[in-house]
Amino acid sequence: MSENNINVLLSGYIDGELTPQERQDFENRLKSDPELQKELEKFNKLKEITGAMKYADIPDSVWEGYWASVYKRMERGIGWILMSLSAVLFLAVGCYYLFLDFFLNPEISIVLKIAVGAGLLGLIVMLVSLIREHLFAYNRDRYREVKR
């Protein structure tokens, strides 16, 4: 067994996760390797330190309000979805009527149509530019970690 493999067995040894054969191999090596003995000692000490620790208990009153908080967030999530849906519909219908009643209306001056059209086009260009910038920043974010 290679040096690296023997060292890796150290973790399994202190956690009681080795097979009888692995354990035998490890103990044979341990007898003749002072460095490994030192490392074993350190790992055992680490286990002892962390074994004596635990997370502080959170008061019951906090847990009592937990479900209410999750529920509120779920409700708000549904609210946001409905509101977004509504906004998209309003926008679509608005655009349709704007086109029908404003741009196709022969009574409205062409200058006014150009002014409103240019304003809207400018708004769309700015929006697209903003979205592109955000996407660019997102793609270059070195902390964007891969999902498991």
Added chain:
Amino acid sequence: MIFFAVYKTEDKSTGDAELVFLIAGGDKKAMKTLVDRYKKRAFYLALGMVGNKDEAFDISQEAFIRVFKSAARFERGHEFFPWFYSIVVNLCKDCLARRKNKEAREMNLDDAAYLLVADSNPEDAVIKEELSRDVQQALMELDFEDREIIMLKHFKDLSYDEIAALLKIPKGTVMSRLYYARKKLVKRLARYV
């Protein structure tokens, strides 16, 4: 939808996967049962990963909302906890990524009262509090994957088989990842070990 939920779930012995299917059908009580069953595990898991109480609460609650939103996609025959675990862990990663840099990560360490505390008697409480702080600090300096495996072994006391199932890696990889993670932690806690 949650507004039209039908109250079907009262039985505490209902399995997790069954609860998720009830949630997919809009059962609010099933959602509450699942939240009550896993809220502490989700919170402490997140706390171990991000080291901040408020963020850990936020992450754990968001994880339940994700379960609610994607319950319909949960596949029959799968176990709930590994699925839920990966939701929590991904949220923790997102949270840490938002902090952007190591300095910010360390600055965000929470008040010691909610972090690791040693079982202490009054005489050496101060020393142990310092040790707790140093351990938490050392954990937060580790890479996410190293911290994750240390948390699962040292603070959740899971077996290698359980960790392997949760992380979807072979048992041998658990042993080797744990070895290298411990090595790094020992180096950071050199004054204690």
